[in-house]
Amino acid sequence: MKSRIAYTLSLSLVILIITACAGSASTGPTNTPDPSFMSINERAIWDFDNYRNELKGLVNSAADAPTESSVDYENLAQIVYQIGALSEQIDEYEVPLSFIKAQSALSNFAHSAYMCYNLKYQEYVRESVGDNTASKVDYSICDKITEYEESYDLFLQELKANNSE
Structure with a gap:
């Protein structure tokens, strides 16, 4: 049971970090246009x-x-x-x-x-x-x-x- 909770928490943390870092597909972390998508x-x-x-x-x-x-x-x-x-x-x-x-x-x-x-x-x-x-x-x-x-x-x-x- 403890391993399942630890796994769920770590998976949630990874998903949270990925979504926080990803932002929009066409903008960088400062909301400026990403030149590679232009x-x-x-x-x-x-x-x-x-x-x-x-x-x-x-x-x-x-x-x-x-x-x-x-x-x-x-x-x-x-x-x-x-x-x-x-x-x-x-x-x-x-x-x-x-x-x-x-x-x-x-x-x-x-x-x-x-x-x-x-x-x-x-x-x-x-x-x-x-x-x-x-x-x-x-x-x-x-x-x-x-x-x-x-x-x-x-x-x-x-x-x-x-x-x-």
């Missing part, structure tokens, strides 16, 4: 959203980074490096043909952010070593960041609408 288009949209959010966070960090000391500029250099690495990931990401325009717009957003904040960092480096021979830096690429971001957002909305049909 279609190619859904996965590309999901990845593009993640790239955009990460890039936007880095751009905001770079824009808000103080530039009053060498430590501040080293922090800016790290952010610029991260933007450059993310830009390379975006360029190398293989997408369906219908996603090329969105990828191009996201790539333009990433490249313009990289160029803008890299120019700001390079200007600091030149000033810190006393190099006044360089010509004035053209920051017009910085004005393009928002334009490319908005262009990307429009392409992504279009892709999401087409994918939901």
Whole structure:
């Protein structure tokens, strides 16, 4: 009798653990979509959203980074490096043909952010070593960041609408 009760309790415990860990078939433990259950288009949209959010966070960090000391500029250099690495990931990401325009717009957003904040960092480096021979830096690429971001957002909305049909 005791072995039957122990067996029943252990079986109940195993079933409880399995159902608690399993959750929904298409979501992970945090209720986020599981990429392994997505279609190619859904996965590309999901990845593009993640790239955009990460890039936007880095751009905001770079824009808000103080530039009053060498430590501040080293922090800016790290952010610029991260933007450059993310830009390379975006360029190398293989997408369906219908996603090329969105990828191009996201790539333009990433490249313009990289160029803008890299120019700001390079200007600091030149000033810190006393190099006044360089010509004035053209920051017009910085004005393009928002334009490319908005262009990307429009392409992504279009892709999401087409994918939901």
